Amino acid sequence: MGKTILIVDPDAELRSVMADYLTLQGFDCVVSGSVDGLAECISSGCMPSILIIDPFLGPGAGPALMQKIRSGEAPFGQLRSVKIILHIAAASMPEAHLVKPARLEELFAEVQKMLPGMD
Numbered sequence: 001m002g003k004t005i006l007i008v009d010p011d012a013e014l015r016s017v018m019a020d021y022l023t024l025q026g027f028d029c030v031v032s033g034s035v036d037g038l039a040e041c042i043s044s045g046c047m048p049s050i051l052i053i054d055p056f057l058g059p060g061a062g063p064a065l066m067q068k069i070r071s072g073e074a075p076f077g078q079l080r081s082v083k084i085i086l087h088i089a090a091a092s093m094p095e096a097h098l099v100k101p102a103r104l105e106e107l108f109a110e111v112q113k114m115l116p117g118m119d
Contacts (some may be wrong), residue, residue, distance in 0.1 A: 004046065005019075005030070005050045008034070009033065010033050010058070018087075039076070043075045048082055051084045052084075052087050053087060054086075
């Protein structure tokens, strides 16, 4: 396939399992355990087709990284056109998510789902 996937996750075993599986599926995989490692990969010329990232890389690291990508901050701005998959632990999954800017009707519908009988 020749498509590169960059996996950024602090869990070394999980990174390895994901990379091994995706490699068997024909992808080239590069792994990193931190935002600093991701910066090194990008700076050395790695340009993935897909970025798989744990948004909870450390206190504030995931959201800060996403902001750096959106704002174009070097070297992360190079990832603005890359498809991103957020890899989130089940224990930290929210009950719902809304994509900003959410319509108020969508927000209200989610609140109603979580608080039944509150018409």
